[in-house]
Amino acid sequence: MAFLEINHLVKDFGAQRVVKDFNLSVEKGEFVSFLGPSGCGKTTVLRMIAGFETPSSGHILVDGRDMVKLKPNQRNMGMVFQAYALFPNMTVAQNIAFGLKVAGKSSSDIQATVKEMLSLIKLEELGERYPFQLSGGQQQRVALARALAVKPTLLLLDEPLSALDAKIRVSLREEIRSIQRNLGITTIFVTHDQEEALSISDRIVVMYQGKADQIGTPFEIYNRPATRFVASFVGTINVLEAQVVEPSTGQVNLADQTLHLQRALPQTHGNSVSLALRPETVVLGNSRSVVLNGMVQEVSFLGSVIRLRISIGSQSLSMDGFNQPNTQPPSIGQSVQISFEPNDVLVLADA
Amino acid sequence: MSNSLTVHQRTTLSWAWLGVLPFLLFALLFLILPTLNIVIGAFQNPEGNFTLENIANLFKPSILDSYWISIKISLASALLGCIAGFLIAVAVVLGGLPRFIRSPIMTFSGVASNFAGVPLAFAFIATLGRVGLVTVLLRDWLGFNLYGTGFNILSFWGLTLTYLFFQIPLMILIITPALDGLKREWREAAAMLGASGFQYWRMVALPILWPALLGTFALLFANSFGAVATAYALTGSSLSIVPILLFAQIRGDVLHDPHLGYALAFGMILITMVANGLYLWMRARSERWMK
Amino acid sequence: MKISFLQRFSSWIILLLGILYFALPLLGTFEFSLRMKRGEYSLEAYRVILSDSRFQQTFSFSVMMALLTIVLGVLLIVPTAYWVRLKLPRWRPIIEFITLLPLVIPAIVIVFGYIRLYNTSSWLPLTGSSFGTDILMVCGYTTLALPYMYRAVDTGLRTLDIATLTEAAEILGANKITILFRVILPNVTVAILSGAFLTFAIVIGEFVFAALLNRPAFGPYMQLVGANRAYEPAALAIIAFGITWMCMGLIQLVTRLQKHTRIQAPR
Ligand SMILES: Nc1ncnc2c1ncn2[C@@H]1O[C@H](COP(=O)(O)OP(=O)(O)OP(=O)(O)O)[C@@H](O)[C@H]1O
Ligand SMILES: [Mg+2]
Numbered sequence: 001m002a003f004l005e006i007n008h009l010v011k012d013f014g015a016q017r018v019v020k021d022f023n024l025s026v027e028k029g030e031f032v033s034f035l036g037p038s039g040c041g042k043t044t045v046l047r048m049i050a051g052f053e054t055p056s057s058g059h060i061l062v063d064g065r066d067m068v069k070l071k072p073n074q075r076n077m078g079m080v081f082q083a084y085a086l087f088p089n090m091t092v093a094q095n096i097a098f099g100l101k102v103a104g105k106s107s108s109d110i111q112a113t114v115k116e117m118l119s120l121i122k123l124e125e126l127g128e129r130y131p132f133q134l135s136g137g138q139q140q141r142v143a144l145a146r147a148l149a150v151k152p153t154l155l156l157l158d159e160p161l162s163a164l165d166a167k168i169r170v171s172l173r174e175e176i177r178s179i180q181r182n183l184g185i186t187t188i189f190v191t192h193d194q195e196e197a198l199s200i201s202d203r204i205v206v207m208y209q210g211k212a213d214q215i216g217t218p219f220e221i222y223n224r225p226a227t228r229f230v231a232s233f234v235g236t237i238n239v240l241e242a243q244v245v246e247p248s249t250g251q252v253n254l255a256d257q258t259l260h261l262q263r264a265l266p267q268t269h270g271n272s273v274s275l276a277l278r279p280e281t282v283v284l285g286n287s288r289s290v291v292l293n294g295m296v297q298e299v300s301f302l303g304s305v306i307r308l309r310i311s312i313g314s315q316s317l318s319m320d321g322f323n324q325p326n327t328q329p330p331s332i333g334q335s336v337q338i339s340f341e342p343n344d345v346l347v348l349a350d351a
Numbered sequence: 352m353s354n355s356l357t358v359h360q361r362t363t364l365s366w367a368w369l370g371v372l373p374f375l376l377f378a379l380l381f382l383i384l385p386t387l388n389i390v391i392g393a394f395q396n397p398e399g400n401f402t403l404e405n406i407a408n409l410f411k412p413s414i415l416d417s418y419w420i421s422i423k424i425s426l427a428s429a430l431l432g433c434i435a436g437f438l439i440a441v442a443v444v445l446g447g448l449p450r451f452i453r454s455p456i457m458t459f460s461g462v463a464s465n466f467a468g469v470p471l472a473f474a475f476i477a478t479l480g481r482v483g484l485v486t487v488l489l490r491d492w493l494g495f496n497l498y499g500t501g502f503n504i505l506s507f508w509g510l511t512l513t514y515l516f517f518q519i520p521l522m523i524l525i526i527t528p529a530l531d532g533l534k535r536e537w538r539e540a541a542a543m544l545g546a547s548g549f550q551y552w553r554m555v556a557l558p559i560l561w562p563a564l565l566g567t568f569a570l571l572f573a574n575s576f577g578a579v580a581t582a583y584a585l586t587g588s589s590l591s592i593v594p595i596l597l598f599a600q601i602r603g604d605v606l607h608d609p610h611l612g613y614a615l616a617f618g619m620i621l622i623t624m625v626a627n628g629l630y631l632w633m634r635a636r637s638e639r640w641m642k
Numbered sequence: 643m644k645i646s647f648l649q650r651f652s653s654w655i656i657l658l659l660g661i662l663y664f665a666l667p668l669l670g671t672f673e674f675s676l677r678m679k680r681g682e683y684s685l686e687a688y689r690v691i692l693s694d695s696r697f698q699q700t701f702s703f704s705v706m707m708a709l710l711t712i713v714l715g716v717l718l719i720v721p722t723a724y725w726v727r728l729k730l731p732r733w734r735p736i737i738e739f740i741t742l743l744p745l746v747i748p749a750i751v752i753v754f755g756y757i758r759l760y761n762t763s764s765w766l767p768l769t770g771s772s773f774g775t776d777i778l779m780v781c782g783y784t785t786l787a788l789p790y791m792y793r794a795v796d797t798g799l800r801t802l803d804i805a806t807l808t809e810a811a812e813i814l815g816a817n818k819i820t821i822l823f824r825v826i827l828p829n830v831t832v833a834i835l836s837g838a839f840l841t842f843a844i845v846i847g848e849f850v851f852a853a854l855l856n857r858p859a860f861g862p863y864m865q866l867v868g869a870n871r872a873y874e875p876a877a878l879a880i881i882a883f884g885i886t887w888m889c890m891g892l893i894q895l896v897t898r899l900q901k902h903t904r905i906q907a908p909r
Contacts, residue, residue: 072542079543085536089558089640099544130640370725378740381781385755439660446653447645461890465843469864470882473875478670577748580849616751
């Protein structure tokens with residue numbers, strides 16, 4: 001049995017079902033991100049784990065123990081909020097000491113732990129400051145230290161970085177991840193930023209309308225999206241509509257051009273099928289086995305990457321290539337050949 | 352260009368204070384000078400020479416008693432007003448009561464906090480006087496003789512109970528925004544760290560609210576310490592609290608010494624000033640964590 | 643955060659106790675005011691009060707005082723608050739401190755000072771004539787209303803971008819006085835009205851100033867009725883409560899109306 005087990009979790013707010021049959025198991029020490037658009041229920045699931053909301057039905061087990069009946073202050077979890085939520089009337093050190101004081105630890109224990117936590121977040125000098133004297137990033141690090149000081153079994157982070165500016169966001173997420181690795185603490189991290197989720201998670205739960213659409217490693221989520229939603233939400237992807245000609249060999253017709261996908265398709269002859277393709281899997285020229293003719297519609301120079309928009313009949317797709325200082329990119333209106341490998345193509349299940 | 356701009360600004364700046372001159376003049380004539388006059392009068396004898404005798408005369412037992420009962424009533428009504436107002440505000444803001452009751456309660460508080468003076472005294476006489484509604488109902492329905500317990504609307508508790516009618520709403524009006532300022536995340540963070548509801552209130556919420564609570568307490572204290580009309584209409588001159596004594600003195604020199612009247616008034620200013628000074632000092636101590 | 647049954651239950655108990663405390667005196671007073679005729683409820687006490695010529699005189703006197711106080715208050719406070727926000731931001735703590743003084747210095751002390759400072763043998767013998775005393779009283783009431791009026795107006799000004807409004811008007815050729823009356827004043831009407839209704843509620847039943855300056859105002863009249871009659875005071879209390887309620891209701895009304903206009907006219 002996994003360390004954290006969530007079974008058939010459901011939450012209704014009045015008539016609205018916000019979380020629908022949510023299932024997840026998390027191993028000890030794992031870093032799992034909840035990723036999804038605004039309003040999909042990420043916070044609600046997290047708050048049910050923390051005990052701030054009661055599930056309408058379903059189970060939450062930590063280490064085999066049912067959590068649902070426990071109050072938040074009996075669960076021994078740590079939580080970091082989006083808006084820091086440091087106690088403004090306490091210094092940094094007092095904030096970190098709060099959970100230990102409440103637990104009745106001796107003052108020498110408390111001092112030692114506070115010192116250890118301050119060095120963990122590299123703010124040894126700032127123990128006597130009040131929260132208003134800290135920057136946003138510093139405040140969030142203190143919030144992390146405060147949550148970790150009580151040695152929680154589970155660390156919950158609800159968009160802890162979204163109030164910070166982009167640069168600090170990147171450095172702080174690395175820091176959170178490395179602290180998490182060192183302490184080996186099981187962590188759930190809520191975000192709506194896919195880059196954030198992809199870069200630091202062991203596994204990602206992509207949520208959509210209260211359900212877990214797909215659970216997997218960042219690599220799986222990105223390269224093998226299970227649903228049309230996951231494909232479109234994570235990264236940039238081209239979705240092209242084609243007509244099935246021969247299901248058994250994967251022969252399809254796209255804008256009067258014939259493509260061989262070299263795999264069996266579930267659809268029958270004459271039906272349409274959605275094909276998904278990451279921009280970086282497409283190259284100019286006919287060096288790969290599936291070749292299409294198109295016309296350059298748009299050229300965007302993004303620095304190291306050049307993104308082309310190619311029209312194919314009435315549809316279009318984006319493709320990325322690295323910048324080559326000595327090669328001029330094609331110009332708009334030019335007819336080009338593009339190609340890709342058949343197994344880079346994802347056949348999406350119908351939504 | 353930039354040079355002429357700065358010159359222009361300088362000249363307007365240096366004369367800008369003229370704009371508040373009417374206000375300052377008004378405040379001087381009708382607030383500051385009259386008060387100073389009383390303060391100076393407290394240290395003068397009828398011939399206009401400096402003396403400490405008036406102040407010394409304040410320490411006569413009868414006058415000390417007046418101060419003492421005034422302070423007791425003000426403390427009691429401020430403290431009870433703070434506690435009751437706080438409990439009601441907490442119940443309304445955080446206690447899970449339906450949201451729609453909030454607006455009528457705030458409106459009513461606005462009305463009741465301004466419903467002081469003579470009519471308020473009438474209302475309490477009609478309610479808790481010897482033939483008041485509650486007195487009669489208690490007697491007829493429960494067989495309970497309120498006045499048999501020694502209660503009297505013209506007494507310490509009667510006056511305190513009456514003052515609460517404007518003290519509690521004032522507290523509600525002031526403390527509700529402060530309660531709204533308590534972030535939900537603080538409560539949740541405390542719970543996550545293992546704190547009970549009681550620990551959250553003791554270690555987080557109350558310290559954060561402390562300056563607001565203290566300030567309101569000082570305000571409520573001054574509010575009832577200076578109140579004349581309610582007490583006068585309620586008790587006539589039978590309860591000798593300081594403002595009533597001063598009122599009678601101004602009307603007819605009951606102390607047989609006009610300068611003792613100044614000293615009496617000076618004592619009132621001193622006490623409300625001390626109360627507010629105490630508040631400012633404690634606030635400065637408890638607000639180190641604020642911007 | 644979940645709210646437990648116990649919390650909810652105690653909230654209701656506290657609320658009910660509060661309602662009881664505040665409703666009983668009002669009910670008691672109302673019931674008492676109806677008991678003037680033996681054996682039946684009647685509005686006799688109200689009839690007696692309303693037809694008393696002393697009531698009519700003192701009440702209209704106090705209304706007059708209240709209106710004059712409001713006018714003086716607005717003329718004094720609006721330009722000051724505007725000017726302080728525009729040109730003298732560093733003076734704000736001082737001005738604010740002065741406006742809060744009347745909450746700390748008891749009213750009775752202030753009148754006492756007036757009587758000493760402006761008596762018949764002083765340099766400005768305002769109390770020598772009833773006209774002079776009325777002026778003094780209006781000034782006194784304005785002082786009492788200072789904390790409320792200033793705060794209302796200052797809050798109203800804070801939501802406006804005064805500097806920009808003033809500059810815009812100056813570019814169009816308006817001078818400072820025009821700006822104040824044609825641009826700023828209309829924009830803080832609601833704040834002024836709120837302060838005005840509050841002032842009205844305070845002044846209409848005020849007792850100490852009127853009693854000690856010996857003017858025939860509504861407050862001393864009520865006190866007199868209370869000392870000599872049985873049922874009429876209860877009727878007066880209900881009337882006074884009604885006036886206070888009306889003033890607060892009007893404050894709410896204008897505030898709500900402002901919200902609607904605000905939505906139509908984006909700032
Ligand atoms: N207390 C509540 N009462 C009623 N509805 C709620 C409540 N809390 C959340 N909801 C609804 O539940 C849905 C999911 O909300 P939730 O906060 O879990 O979304 P989220 O995925 O965290 O979104 P975001 O990225 O914006 O934070 C939303 O439609 C929201 O309106
Ligand atoms: Mg959320």
